[in-house]
Amino acid sequence: xxxxxxAVHGGAGVDPNLPNERQEEAKQLLTRCLNLGIxxxxxxxxAIDVVELVxxxxxxxxxxxxxxxxxxxxxxxxxxxxxxxxxxxxxCGAVSGVTTVRNPISLARLVMDKSPHSYLAFSGAEEFAxxxxxxxxxxxxxxxxxxxxxxxxxxxxxxxLDSNIRAGILRCSGGEADPNERPPNQxxxxxxxxxxxxxxQGRCAAATSTGGLxxxxxxxxxxxxxxxxxxxxxxLCGVSCTGEGEAIIRGTLARDVAAxxxxxxxxxQEAVDYVIKRxxxxxxxxxAVSSKGxxxxxxxxxxxxxxxxxxDGFMEVGIWE
Amino acid sequence: MGWAIALHGGAGDIPRSxxxxxxxxxxxxxxxxxQIGVDAIKxxxxPLDVVELVxxxxxxxxxxxAGKGxxxxxxxxxxxxxxxxxxxxxxCGAVSGISTVKNAISVARLVMEKTPxxxxxxxxxxxxxxxxxxxxxxSSHFITPENIERLKQAKxxxRxxxxxxxxxxxxxxYGNLAAATSTGGLxxxxxxxxxxxxxxxxxxxxxxLCAVSATGKGEAIIRATVARDVAAxxxxxxxxxKDAATYVIEECxxxxxxxxxAVSATGxxxxxxxxxxxxxxxxxxDGDSEVAIWHDEPCD
Numbered sequence: 001x002x003x004x005x006x007a008v009h010g011g012a013g014v015d016p017n018l019p020n021e022r023q024e025e026a027k028q029l030l031t032r033c034l035n036l037g038i039x040x041x042x043x044x045x046x047a048i049d050v051v052e053l054v055x056x057x058x059x060x061x062x063x064x065x066x067x068x069x070x071x072x073x074x075x076x077x078x079x080x081x082x083x084x085x086x087x088x089x090x091x092c093g094a095v096s097g098v099t100t101v102r103n104p105i106s107l108a109r110l111v112m113d114k115s116p117h118s119y120l121a122f123s124g125a126e127e128f129a130x131x132x133x134x135x136x137x138x139x140x141x142x143x144x145x146x147x148x149x150x151x152x153x154x155x156x157x158x159x160x161l162d163s164n165i166r167a168g169i170l171r172c173s174g175g176e177a178d179p180n181e182r183p184p185n186q187x188x189x190x191x192x193x194x195x196x197x198x199x200x201q202g203r204c205a206a207a208t209s210t211g212g213l214x215x216x217x218x219x220x221x222x223x224x225x226x227x228x229x230x231x232x233x234x235x236l237c238g239v240s241c242t243g244e245g246e247a248i249i250r251g252t253l254a255r256d257v258a259a260x261x262x263x264x265x266x267x268x269q270e271a272v273d274y275v276i277k278r279x280x281x282x283x284x285x286x287x288a289v290s291s292k293g294x295x296x297x298x299x300x301x302x303x304x305x306x307x308x309x310x311x312d313g314f315m316e317v318g319i320w321e
Numbered sequence: 322m323g324w325a326i327a328l329h330g331g332a333g334d335i336p337r338s339x340x341x342x343x344x345x346x347x348x349x350x351x352x353x354x355x356q357i358g359v360d361a362i363k364x365x366x367x368p369l370d371v372v373e374l375v376x377x378x379x380x381x382x383x384x385x386x387a388g389k390g391x392x393x394x395x396x397x398x399x400x401x402x403x404x405x406x407x408x409x410x411x412x413c414g415a416v417s418g419i420s421t422v423k424n425a426i427s428v429a430r431l432v433m434e435k436t437p438x439x440x441x442x443x444x445x446x447x448x449x450x451x452x453x454x455x456x457x458x459x460s461s462h463f464i465t466p467e468n469i470e471r472l473k474q475a476k477x478x479x480r481x482x483x484x485x486x487x488x489x490x491x492x493x494x495y496g497n498l499a500a501a502t503s504t505g506g507l508x509x510x511x512x513x514x515x516x517x518x519x520x521x522x523x524x525x526x527x528x529x530l531c532a533v534s535a536t537g538k539g540e541a542i543i544r545a546t547v548a549r550d551v552a553a554x555x556x557x558x559x560x561x562x563k564d565a566a567t568y569v570i571e572e573c574x575x576x577x578x579x580x581x582x583a584v585s586a587t588g589x590x591x592x593x594x595x596x597x598x599x600x601x602x603x604x605x606x607d608g609d610s611e612v613a614i615w616h617d618e619p620c621d
Contacts, residue, residue: 090544096442096515116481117507117514118540122418122443124513219445220438221417228522228546246439250411252522252549259550263557280410 003311004200005295006037008054010064011191012243012285014303014319023319025063030307030317033057037197038309047197047205047238048086048109055082055105055207058193062144064305065191067103070142070211072151073218078142080104080211081225083119084112087204087233087291094225097122102135105209108225110134119225142211154215191305192224194231194240198289200311204238206231206254213245223248228255236261237268239288243301247282251275257288272298323588323606324494326358328375330385330600331485332536332580335614337597344614347384347600351612354378355602358489359610368491368499368532369407369430376403376426376501379487383465385600387487388424391463391505393472394512399463401425401505402519405433408498408527408586415519418443421457422450426503429519431455440519463505475509482508485600486518488525488534488582494606496586500525500532500548507539517542522549530555530586531562537579537596545573551583563591570595 008030037054045053059067070078082104083094093112096119098104107129111120120128129136192210208231210224222245223230230241232254239254248254253275260271268290275286276298285299287306295308307317330351358375366374380388391399403425404415414433417440419425428450432441441449451457475482486504502525504518516539517524524535526548533548542548547569554565562585570579570593580594582601590603597615604610 092544094515115511116540117511117516118543119515119520120511120513121515122513124511127512217436217438217441217445217449219441219443219448220436221415221440221442222438226440226520226522227543228520228549232546246437249439249521250413252526252546255522255546255549256553259546259553260557263554 003293004041004198005289005293005308005310006034006041006050006195006197007287007289007295007297007306007308008033008037008058008195009240009242009285009287010058010193010305012299012304013283013301014305016302026305026319027317029061029063030305034307034309034315034317037195041197041199044200047199047203048084050197050199051195051205051207052084052105052109054195055193055209056103059103059105059209064193065211066193066209068142069144069147071214071216072143072147074215075218076148076151078139078211079218080142080209081221082108082207082209083225083227083231084108084207085205085227085231085233086112087235087238090234092118092227094119094227095121095125096221096225097219098125099139100126100136101129102137105207107134118227150214192242194242194287196238196240196287196289198238198291198293202291204233204236204289204291206233206238206240208240228252230254232258234258235291237288237290239286241284241286242304243284243299244282247279248284251279251282253284253286257286268294269296272296276300322494322496324362324492325584325588325590325603325605326355326362326371326489326491327582327584327590327592327601327603328354328358328379328489329534329536329580329582329592330379330487332594332596332599333483333485334577334596335598335600337615348612348614350382350384351600351602355604355610355612358491359604362491362493368493368497369405371491372489372499372501373405373426373430375489376487376503377424380424380426380503385487386485386505387503389463390465390468392508393464393468395509396512397472398512399460399505400512401503402515403429403501403503404519404521404525405429405501406499406521406525406527408529408532411528413439413521415440415521416442416446417515417519418513419446419450420460421447423456423458426501428455439521471508481510483538486524486536488536490532490534490582490584492532492584492586492588498527498529498532498584498586500527500534502534522546524548526552528552531583533581533583535579535581536599537574541574541578545569547574547579547581551581562589566591567593
């Protein structure tokens with residue numbers, strides 16, 4: 001026990017027919033991010049710095065649903081949200097409705113470090129970013145061809161998209177999905193990204209970032225920026241969740257892992273398993289680390305893009321059960 | 322068993338030297354809202370309906386920091402937020418950045434009932450409210466001279482100040498629970514600042530064990546996941562409602578930052594706070610009822 005540990009995720013709820021090339025691409029990205037985090041930990045960067053660094057990397061890559069590559073609102077725009085929490089002292093920062101800030105997770109960190117508040121949203125968040133000289137780009141920067149296509153499909157299906165539809169696009173050469181392969185109306189939030197870390201001083205931190213649900217209503221806020229739902233860290237652990245936002249919020253998932261450890265004295269893995277088992281009518285997953293250097297994850301969805309590593313040399317990247 | 326209701330008009334540094342002309346209208350409002358709530362319960366309205374009804378009444382009252390009478394942002398504008406949660410199945414709805422809709426708590430309820438989402442903010446929330454035909458007013462409707470003055474003072478002192486959310490929790494005779502909270506937020510807050518009120522588990526929470534509404538310094542309530550923790554202590558550590566609520570207020574939040582009201586499925590009520598005062602009221606089916614502001618007035 002003891003030593004550092006890190007876990008990353010790229011979303012819960014994966015199409016079982018996801019083509020091999022996409023699976024490989026995802027695993028490579030997760031591996032790259034893990035390695036980035038591992039080098040940072042070896043250079044003695046603190047947990048809070050490492051989670052921010054790793055999530056920035058995930059936001060910059062268009063593969064997952066955060067930063068560039070974010071899902072689109074019903075109006076075809078991008079509205080991103082993120083939150084970060086520092087276990088010691090439980091300081092936290094969150095943003096929603098971010099449209100021009102290149103790395104929402106860094107803006108969330110700034111809210112935590114440089115504002116008297118914990119959570120800023122929409123024009124207020126953008127104004128704060130501007131005042132602090134944060135790197136800003138046009139909203140177009142975040143929009144990818146893939147996502148424009150998926151929004152169209154989602155509108156046709158009039159449902160909130162899940163990753164099955166994404167696989168539908170990728171499978172057919174013309175870029176158009178076979179309408180017979182559309183999934184039933186499901187409410188997934190595929191590919192939120194997150195990172196949890198415990199450093200060698202036993203300090204835990206967690207960070208989560210997302211573009212939210214495809215075809216969501218303008219102004220919709222999900223679980224990712226909500227402390228206690230999508231993100232949580234305290235003296236005992238750091239947790240980042242992904243999946244159906246509404247289920248994660250109702251279940252206060254991230255806080256519950258910690259509360260079970262604190263109030264029921266469960267171990268990290270026991271707490272993770274308990275929380276996942278109790279998810280009622282909702283699909284989600286989470287990654288977690290404990291101050292003792294353990295790492296754990298759980299999901300009741302079909303698959304979760306994830307990777308984890310501990311100081312004793314253990315490293316694993318996976319998608320399926 | 323039996324029904325119970327509690328409501329609050331906010332916790333904070335409420336000076337005991339508060340002159341009667343300020344204290345009396347607030348006490349009267351608490352009595353009035355309590356009566357409305359009790360009457361609704363006796364008429365068989367669901368806990369969800371009752372908490373919404375009571376919070377609407379508190380929002381319309383200019384003496385509390387919600388709806389009319391909301392405190393002002395650093396730009397002199399009003400940005401209201403609210404949240405409602407139904408203990409059965411834990412359905413919930415929340416809004417932030419409301420500036421023209423008369424009753425933010427009702428928008429939150431509509432989000433819960435009429436959208437596939439839980440939480441809408443700012444322009445999106447306002448647009449939704451309009452689509453739903455909700456009553457909108459000019460944002461000047463919510464602004465009171467008192468709050469213009471408060472903002473001026475806060476700017477002079479270069480600080481942000483907490484000033485009292487409103488909330489209501491109810492359990493009916495069958496153990497159904499609901500919670501609702503509404504606020505204008507912090508005096509001189511940054512535009513776009515979101516507090517604890519609309520965050521499920523922080524300012525508002527209800528499940529099959531209890532319903533909780535918190536008030537005080539938003540950032541402290543978020544970090545301590547106050548509302549969720551009361552329920553978690555009952556569930557995971559087997560504490561009673563009163564012990565759980567007291568623990569959260571005394572051990573999990575710093576002095577002078579928080580208060581809460583809570584009811585349990587078995588009809589208990591508790592209203593602990595670690596601030597100077599908390600405007601509050603409660604009543605239970607067995608006939609107990611109290612309205613109070615400071616600590617030495619017994620209510621739980």
